[in-house]
Amino acid sequence: MATSPYTTDVTESSFDHAVLARSREAPVLVDFWAAWCGPCRSLMPILAKLAEEYQGRFFLAKVNSDEQQGLATRFGVRSLPTVKLFKQGAEVAQFVGAQPERMIRELLDTHIDRPSDALLSAALDQEAAGDRAGALARLEAAHETDPGNDRLTAHLGRLLCEQGRVAESEAVLKGLSARALGDAEIGAVMARLEFVRMAAGAPPLADLERTVGTHPEDLRARLALGARYLLAGRHEEALEQWLTIVRTDRHFGDDAGRRALLAAFTLLGGKGDLVRRYRGLLAATIT
Template sequence: MSQPANVVTADTFMTDVVEASARVPVLVDFWAPWCGPCKQLMPILDRLAQEYGGRFQLAKVNTDEQQELAQQLGIRSLPTVVLFKDRTSVDHFVGVIPEAQIRRLLDKHLPASSDGPLERAQALKASGDFSGARSLIEGALATDPQNITYQTELAELRALDGDLEGARTELARLQGVEPNHAAVKRLAALLAFSDVIAANPDVMALRERAASNESDLDLQHALAVHQLLGGDVEPAIQTWLDMMRHHRGYKDDLARRSLLQAFELIGDADPIVSRTRKEMARLLF
């Protein structure tokens, strides 16, 4: 089952819609309690969100309560439904349209569905449905209990669900079994960054502090971690490269170690990794 739709306000729109759409497309339903067509459309969108199994996140904006936000976004008729992807609006429709037409809009922009349990679990994880993702992986492990990738994915879901100690215990066990496995290295990187997130949970307050204290490397590092895990990779990478360039010795080469951990999360297939490795080589030698 998919996660229930997010109720979005002007204060959370950037985080819950724009930034979130870098990880998974976000379909935003602009509605009002007095709007009859809105009430017709809502159950259709809820059903599609469940059926698509994490391939998109559904969000809802009550325009009676968020009038200024609706005006800023140019919402003139209700219901209006807007699809955000990669931090920008990519499609929309107004009014109640046939379900088949909504499906065509979604299928045009959403990543292809996969029948594999890992891919389906990762789609659910990206939408925030950690319990649904965990159920899928636990089911997969029941038939393939020695699968290291499934085991690390389950540990990662534990961490995302708040059980950091359980995830660390599992990481220690996995490092004793397959220390060089890519998924195990990814989990180690995620848990290292999770400690930074736990120490700096309020990203909005962190942004303000980092902006007014540009020389505070701890704040800049923490913000870079938030950016990386939030999908905003470029500025995070640039922060650590700048730290390498000007503060190589800071905390036992923290910037270089952070970049290497970031590569484990991003994956070598992403061109930014090879570009950054070349830049690091120039700085190191």
């Protein structure tokens, strides 16, 4: 058995308590390994080192896949090493193979709570309450102290762009890590940012509605109208504009209608009745 307080060996009988329950307090990284697996032996010291370095901000659970075949089957492990990260009782990320330490750090840092997360939460509450200027000021201050917080960086970039500070937004967003776009929340923020850019410089919503009503063939106005609708929370009307573009001209704007629909699906969380319906309509249109 491991002697570190941050590392433990896990069996089928202890998994739910040692991993799922414990992950509600701090993320748990589960390493599925075997004694005969060379890459497993290379990876294990890296994971153990990180567990000690992070001092309880995450826990490492080791599963001997030969001895715990039921767990390997339960979690669909087909190759070794397979490493899965659990948080709040659910799997949130995984990787397969002996990955470099830098990549593992990025994965952990994406999911480990940090002091700046509380500032981000407070800023988003301010924004929801209508104090966008205060929210932006709080995010800028937090970003100065923790520029490596991808969620904070993404929201700061979005707010800067929405305030018309596009160049500053682009500079901030260059600091996102390579793995950031794999995070659902960050992906949604980035998708929203694309619609902010799409609507930038476009006429007001009412003017776009008149233009599209008078000239339904004006796909550029229809594309911008969809962005205005989406940013106003009128999601179905936005999706309908972009689906109409796809039906009218797949080549317009390098398939802009389809790309806008896919970005909107990401923004809307990739699920729900509206997303499912328009995914089906899009599939029927392009096949």
